[in-house]
Amino acid sequence: MTNVLQLLAVTISILLLVLVLELVRRKKLTEEYSFVWIVSALALLGIALGRRMIDAFAIAIGIYYPPAVLLLMLVLFVFVAALSFSVVVSRQRQQIERLIEDTALMDLQLRELRAAQASTADVNADASRPGHADDAPSAS
C-alpha cells in the first residue's frame, strides 16, 4: 500500500520536473524563474523517496499527524513563491513606467529636432534657390 503511494508520489515529482524542464526548453519559462520550480520539484522528489524524514521531522517539532507537515511546507512555499512574483511584478512595473517616460521624452525631442530641421531646411532653400522651397526635405 505504502509502496504504491510512494511510487505515485515519485512519478508525480518526476513529471513536474520534466514539465519545468520542457517549459524552459521551449522558452516559455525563462531560466531565472525556473530554478525555484526545479528546486521545489526536486524537494518533492526527495520527500517522496524519504518518507521517514517527514515522520521524524513531525515528531521532532511536535506535530502528531505527519502529513500536516507536508501541508505546512506547501503553504510556506506558495507564500514565498507568490511574494517573489509580486517582487517581479513590481520591478517590471517600474521598468515599464520608466520606458513610458522615455518614449514620451523622446517623442518631444524628435518633434523639436524635426521642427529645427524643417526651419533650417527652409532657410537653406530660401537662400540658395528662392522659389524652390519644394527641394527642402519634407518635415514629416
Add this chain to the structure above:
Amino acid sequence: MSVASRPASATDAGQSRSDLLVIIPAFNEAGSLPTVLGDIRQHAADADILVIDDASTDGTPRLLRQLDVKWIRLPQRLGTGAAVRIGLRHALSLGYDIVVRLDGDGQHPAGVLDHLLEALRRREADVVVGSRYVGSERPDIPVARRLTHWTLGVILSLITGQRVTDPTSGLWAFGHQAVRLLADHHPSGYPEPELILFLRRNSMRVKECPVTMRDRLAGRSSLTLHRTGAAMARLLLLLVVVPLRSAIGGSDD
C-alpha cells in the same frame, strides 16, 4: 537607469532660454489649460512652460497642438507623480535652475510665483511649497477635507519635525539641488505627502509659502472615492517606510 544629463549650455536649444521652467501635469484639463497658460504668461512672461499630458482622454492632445506651448504626452496614464518626474527629467537635461510645478485645473494663480520663488532665489530653501493654510485667509474648503488635511499635516509634522500645514498641495517650486534629486526619485501616484517625507529624509530644506488658491476652473478632480482610499492606504504604509529608507547619495553623481 540614470538620467541622460547633457551639459547645460545656452546653445542647447539654439536660443536663449529662461532659467525657470513651469511644469503642468494635466489629465483631462482641456477646459482650463488655456486660461492657466495665459495666466502664467501674464505673470511670469520669462518662464518656459512644459505641459505633461498624462494620457488625457478629452480634447487635451488636440488643444496642446494648437496652443503655442511645449508639451509631452504620456502614451499611458501614469499618474501625477510620474508626470512631474518626467517634467523634472526634462528640466534637468536642459539645465533649468528652478522648476515650478502647478496644477492644470487653474487652482494655482500664477500671480504668486514671484512670492513662491523668493526663498529659492535667496537660497534659503531647496524646495518651496504653496500652502492654503499658512496665511491669515481662511480657504473655502469643505470641513471633511480640511480635517483630513489637518490630521495628515499633524502626522507629517511629527515625523518630519517640520511644520506641514498643507500636505496635499500641488504647488511646488524646486531649486537646482531638488531637481537633480527628484528627476530620478520623484514619487509616483498622488505624490505630495510622500514627497514631503522623501525630501525630509534627504535633508532638503522645505519651506511653506502662504498661497490663496482658487477652485478648479473646469473639469473634475481625478480623485474618486476609490482612488482616495487607495492613496490613503498607500500613505499609511509610506509614513512608516519612507523614513526607514536610506537617503539617496545623489549629490555627487
